[in-house]
Structure formats: structure tokens, C-alpha cells
Amino acid sequence: MLTTLVAFLIVIGVLVFVHELGHLVAAKSVGIAVPRFSIGFGPRIAGFHWGETEYVISALPLGGYVRMAGMEDMAELEGGEELAMEPSDRDFDAKPLWARFWVISAGVLKNFLFASVVIAMVALIWGPSNNPTTRVAIAERGALSVAAAPLAATPTGAELSAVGGELVESWNDVQERLNDAGAGALTLSFVDGQEVTLQLPSSATERLQVIDHINFFAEPVIGGVETGSAADVAGIQEGDRILRAADESVNSWTEFVDIIRAHPGREGPLLVMRDGAEVALTVTPEPVQETEVSGRRIEVGRLGVLQEGVETVHREVGFGEAVRHGWDVTWGTSVTIVKLLGDLFTGDASPRSLGGPLTIGQISGETARAGVEVMLGWMALLSINLAVLNLLPIPVLDGGQLLFLGVEAVRGRPLSVEQRLRLSHVGLILVVGIMVWAITNDFLRIFGI
DSSP states (O other): OHHHHHHHHHHHHHHHHHHHHHHHHHHHHTTOOOOEEEEEEEEEEEEEEETTEEEEEEEEEEEEEEEOTTOGGGHHHHTSOOOOOOOOTTSGGGSOHHHHHHHHHHHHHHHHHHHHHHHHHHHHHHOOEEOOOOBEEESOGGGOOTTTGGGGGSOTTOBEEEETTEEOSSHHHHHHHHHHOOSEEEEEEETTSOEEEEEEOSSHHHHHHHHTTEEEOOOOBEEEEOTTSHHHHHTOOTTOEEEEETTEEOOSHHHHHHHHHTOTTOOEEEEEEETTEEEEEEEOOEEEEEEOTTSOEEEEEEOOEEEOOOOOEEOOOOHHHHHHHHHHHHHHHHHHHHHHHHHHHHTSSOGGGOOOHHHHHHHHHHHHHHOHHHHHHHHHHHHHHHHHHHTSSOTTSHHHHHHHHHHHHHHSSOOOHHHHHHHHHHHHHHHHHHHHHHHHHHHHHHTTO
16 A cells, blocks of 8 residues: 555656646746746645745645746636736746747646656666567457457467568567557458458547457466465465366466456356366456446456466667657557547547546556566656646646637737636636546446446
């Protein structure tokens, strides 16, 4: 619990600092006075003055702000007291339009840059991890959608040679081809000459549902057992190779997971190979609730076991390739997030898929325990999410402020302070509503509702 809390505060603190630092540096670069830089909202907890700026930590660690001269009307929305200042040529509104565009956009640009640099740094230090297999295991064969139905003909362990006509030499190549695939026909070509053609849906969310059935092949070997879990109670041990589960033959880790998920709360036989001898066990998968992308709640079985570590190869790269890798991953992730947001607005994705601070905290704790490399990757992903979400055209977000500036550019004069404040109140209500919904989803997941 302590690890999760500390990891959450570090992740959120760093990302908010990076975002607000972008605004701060940009504001000072064009001569705008900055009386306050805050990590968090609400009452001041601690801080210090450096030059004209007061740097503070505030009570609510769910964001931050840079108070700029001429924008004192935002104090009420930011949750801090007003800092009265006389109008001057160092006010935000006194600067030319291009300068204000630069200042408002600098936060998200800093988050994109941070993500790209972190991903490049991880690649440079550890090398991009590469799963060398192209062997396939199809998940949930018994519940394939119409679009995914052709996958049922794929034998477990079949080796891919090409995806969409492009050769693949590792699972990284496979994932890249699948993620880049658009709507329409996509052909999977196998080494034995077999081909499977999918008709991918136009919805990005539905395409991901089809692609999620395509897993890499891994041996059904236990890599770890959670203390007190259903597996621990049943006597499963690290290193056990699963031979049969619920009287079904098991040939891959994916098949094992599918069988366990399909038997929540139901006692059944399990046959494992341990130290060269077959051992018969009885297991009762713990029933847990999951929310599908469509929003439908389902009950699945869970044992509490970890997969044996998958062999990965860390490829050494030079500085230039690491930088290019950082940019490619940042751009590709941004496009995926935008597509998923589009599906949320059109109803193709369920609002139940939104996660709030509890989800972020949980994942932050898990990545912290997994190691520095994994935690840095999570921070980069979250930084991209923060940047994209901040660009939404909602007043109080950066995207809303850019929208105000766009209106000013078209009409030749800015919106009045009163108009901006009224629209910002509406935006605040929207943002709070989204946050409440996300936190509600967090609690629903915790209580299995």
C-alpha cells in the first residue's frame, strides 16, 4: 500500500511539474510576469519565493497551475486566493497572439517531449525489448466476434511470416503491423503457407477487440504464485507445467488462461508436470468481475498465478535510433489515444473504460514493483495521455484556452473576462463531472460492480 501511494505521488508530481514547467518557461520567455507556480490545487501547504515567483505545493495533488499576471480571474477556478496586481505590459493579455499561443501550448508540448525523451532514454540504456517469437496463440476461441471468427482456424503455435503483406521477424513486428492496420482486409500469412484474412471494423475500439485475440505463443509454465490465492490454496507451485485443466488439454499459456477464466467459482481438476512426474490437483478459480470494452459486466475466474518469464532480447541501439524510437512510440501512442477518445464520444467505447486516480495509483504501484524501466515506460504513457486530454477544447483545459485564442484570431478581439469566466465555469463543471465518473468507475472496479 505504501509503495502504491509513494509511486502515485511521484508519478503525478513529476508529470504535473513537467507540464506546468512548460507554461512557466514559456511565459518567462516572452516577458509575462508569473507570481505563482503551484503543484496541486487549493490551499498552500508549503513553498518559497525565488525572484518574482512563489513556488508552492498545494493541498490537492491532482494537477497544478501557473498563475500569470493578467489572469487573476482564474484564481477562483484554481482554488487559490487572488493575487492582486496592477495592470502592466507584462500581463498575459498584453502580449501578442502568437506569444499567448506559445505559452498555452507549452505545457502539452513539454509532456510530449518528456515522453519522447524518456522512451528514448530507456531504449538507449536498456535497449528496446524484443520478443523474438512470431508463433501465435488465439485467445477466447469460443467467444470470437464475427470480425474475429476467421482466427478460429489458426493452429496453436503456428508461426507467422507476414502481416498485411509485410514480413515479420519478431512479436514486436507483429504488434506494429497489427496496430497500424486500418479498416478492411488484413491477411495473416504463416510459414506453412496457410493464410487467414480478417475484415477489420471501422471503429478503432472494435479493431482493438479483434487484435486482442492475437497473442504470442508461450509455454503453459507457472512463473509465480500469489500468497493466499486460489492457486496457493490448491498447491500449485512455481515451475509447474500445466498439462490439463477442467479436463481440457492445455498447449499454451493463452489456453490455460481461457479455461480458468471460463470457470469462476467452479471446482475442477488440474494436471501438472512437476519434477518429471504428473501431479493431480483440484482448483477453484476465484470469481471476479470485469468490465468489457462494450461496458458489459462479466464474471471470470482467477487463480493468482504469474506466467513464466517470456524470453526477450534487448537490442542495443545508437543515439539517433533511440531518439527516432522515442518519437515513433510517442506519435503512435498519441494517435491511438485520439482514436479511443473518438470512440468514447461516438459511443463505440464504453465510458466504463475510463480510469481515475485510483487506477493510476494501482498501476503506478505495480510498475514501481516491476522495476525502473517499467515505471519509466508507464510515466511516458501517462504523460502522453495528459498531453492529449489537455488538448480537448474544454475551457479550463489548455485546449479550451487555445480555443479562446482561436476565436480571438478570427473575430479580431478577445472574449471579455466575464465571457471567459462563464465559459470556464462550464468547463470546470464538465471536467469535475468526468473526474467524478472516472473515480466512480475506480470504486465500481474495486467492489466488482
